[in-house]
Amino acid sequence: MSxxxxxxxxxxxxxxxxxxxxxxxxxxxxAAPGALDPLGALECEILPALRSPPCLVSFxxxxxxxAVLAVATALARxxxxxxxxxxxxxxxxxxGAEESAWQERVIGHLGLHDWHxxxxxxxxxxxxxxxxxxxxxxxxxxxxxxHFHVPLLEAAAGGTLLTGIGxxxxxxxxxxxxxxxxxxxxxRPVPRDLLTLGLAFSPxxxxxxxxxxxxxxxxxxxxxGQRAFARALAGHEAAEPRLYAPRLAWWHGLRAFRVGLESxxxxxxxxxxxxxxxxxxxxxxxxxxxxxxxxxxEERGAFMRRLFGALLPADVYARGTKxxxxxxxxxxxxxxxxxxxxxxxxxxxxxDAQRLREEWGRPVPDPHTYTLLQxxxxxxxx
Numbered sequence: 001m002s003x004x005x006x007x008x009x010x011x012x013x014x015x016x017x018x019x020x021x022x023x024x025x026x027x028x029x030x031a032a033p034g035a036l037d038p039l040g041a042l043e044c045e046i047l048p049a050l051r052s053p054p055c056l057v058s059f060x061x062x063x064x065x066x067a068v069l070a071v072a073t074a075l076a077r078x079x080x081x082x083x084x085x086x087x088x089x090x091x092x093x094x095x096g097a098e099e100s101a102w103q104e105r106v107i108g109h110l111g112l113h114d115w116h117x118x119x120x121x122x123x124x125x126x127x128x129x130x131x132x133x134x135x136x137x138x139x140x141x142x143x144x145x146x147h148f149h150v151p152l153l154e155a156a157a158g159g160t161l162l163t164g165i166g167x168x169x170x171x172x173x174x175x176x177x178x179x180x181x182x183x184x185x186x187x188r189p190v191p192r193d194l195l196t197l198g199l200a201f202s203p204x205x206x207x208x209x210x211x212x213x214x215x216x217x218x219x220x221x222x223x224x225g226q227r228a229f230a231r232a233l234a235g236h237e238a239a240e241p242r243l244y245a246p247r248l249a250w251w252h253g254l255r256a257f258r259v260g261l262e263s264x265x266x267x268x269x270x271x272x273x274x275x276x277x278x279x280x281x282x283x284x285x286x287x288x289x290x291x292x293x294x295x296x297x298e299e300r301g302a303f304m305r306r307l308f309g310a311l312l313p314a315d316v317y318a319r320g321t322k323x324x325x326x327x328x329x330x331x332x333x334x335x336x337x338x339x340x341x342x343x344x345x346x347x348x349x350x351x352d353a354q355r356l357r358e359e360w361g362r363p364v365p366d367p368h369t370y371t372l373l374q375x376x377x378x379x380x381x382x
Contacts, residue, residue: 007138007266008259015375016350017218017229018368020142020256021236027253029245029286038307039071041287045278046072046162050081054159056116058152059086060323061103063304063316064167068278070311072162073110084162087116087155089124089148096324102316109313118151125331126370127377134267135378141263142256144370145329149264153271161273165260166280169251170288171300176200176242180295200242207238220359220369225350244296245289252282326367334370335360337377345375 014020036044049055050072057069072084086107091097107115123130124147131147141147153161174180179200181187199210208231215230241247251257261277268275278284297303301317308317338360343353356372359365 005266005269007141008262010140010142010259010371012347012350013225013228013232014142015140015345015371016221016225016347018144018366018371019229019233020259021232022255023236023239023250023253024255024258025253027249027282029249029252029289030282031286036283036287037291038284038287041281041284042068042071042278043075045276045281045284046075047079049160049162049274049276050076050079050084052159053082054156055082055084056087056152056156056159056161057084058149058161058163059088059103059106059115060164061088061099061106062164062167062322063301063312063319064164064171064279066102066106066164066312066316067167067304067308068162068164069106069112070110070308071278073112074311083112083114085114085116086112087152087161088118089151090117090119091121091124091325091328092119093121094325094327096327099323102319105313106316116155118155120151120328122331122333123151124148124328125333126329126373127337128331128333131374132377134270135374137270138263138266139378140371140374141266142259142371143263144367144374145325146260146263146267148325149275150267150271153268153273153275156273156275157271159273161268161275163264163275163277164279165264165277166284170248170279170285171297171303173300174242174244174247174296175237175240177295180242181298184295186298204238208234210234211237218368219366220351220356220372222348222350222352222355225347225352228350243294244292245294247296248285248289252285326364329367329370330364334373337373337380338365341373341376344379346372 057065057072059065059069069084069086076083088103122128126144130150134141134147179197182189182193182197199207211234212230215233218226218229221229241250264275305317346353346356359369
């Protein structure tokens with residue numbers, strides 16, 4: 001393996017479960033420059049990319065990437081700069097990833113004419129040609145589908161790729177949203193809410209014990225692996241703060257946040273491009289924390305509409321669907337590696353080999369197993 005910067009190192013449980021959990025540091029959100037509102041803070045994150053073109057936006061048609069594209073477009077026009085260029089991976093044989101109607105709705109609303117659409121079939125297989133280049137150069141990256149951005153980054157060579165990463169965390173509901181809705185009178189309480197409120201206001205250690213029994217089953221893990229995963233996941237979920245500002249700071253200190261962004265930065269260096277995530281910036285989070293309700297967004301679409309207004313069509317804010325790319329990652333190369341697998345790189349204390357084979361025998365396996373698949377491919381002689 002080569003490369004100037006080391007890749008993040010995943011723990012055995014992270015490889016086995018495909019999930020990165022836990023918090024690495026305590027983060028204090030910065031004061032927003034000049035007490036900017038969230039839109040102003042977001043513009044400050046985007047403007048440097050527009051001033052050093054080309055500026056491309058990873059555009060799926062979802063709400064988050066659409067918001068970044070809309071803000072960048074309006075900002076470029078205001079400053080007389082070249083408009084951002086949306087760049088989209090289109091998967092010809094993955095129906096769940098089909099978003100063309102929403103994409104065209106946003107592009108038409110914004111009046112953009114330059115739109116790069118990359119038509120793909122097998123190229124982004126979890127162990128296909130694009131993924132293999134990154135694996136050979138850096139070893140395991142996380143998430144397993146970080147290579148999704150490689151064609152987009154290559155299109156942005158010499159400039160910057162902006163992504164919509166961070167929108168789920170910035171605009172999404174808290175784990176404790178139901179308890180807050182009941183307490184504020186926004187929701188009519190039902191008997192089960194006594195348990196919901198009790199959990200939300202319990203000490204973290206108590207929450208963790210209760211949530212441990214609610215962890216989703218990872219079918220391919222051994223009994224010991226499932227227990228270890230349930231314990232780690234419960235501790236992670238229990239630590240999520242109830243109030244919005246502490247929750248944003250907590251998210252910025254998560255190991256998953258660091259590992260994911262570091263992985264993308266390595267791939268950007270390989271492509272000769274810069275990458276930026278305006279919705280994941282600490283300055284944007286600080287502006288949100290200062291101006292949003294204490295308990296955070298009540299409803300994602302309405303919250304985004306208040307922030308971005310007429311920059312996007314109203315029905316884009318209201319949409320409740322999201323593209324699924326799992327089919328695009330489980331193609332011929334992935335199936336071949338799975339079929340030839342003989343147990344390599346699977347910690348027997350965490351992974352049940354027979355169950356993993358059964359999982360990989362499904363038409364589209366759980367994508368959390370694809371990190372294990374990449375580890376198996378890396379272990380093969382070349």
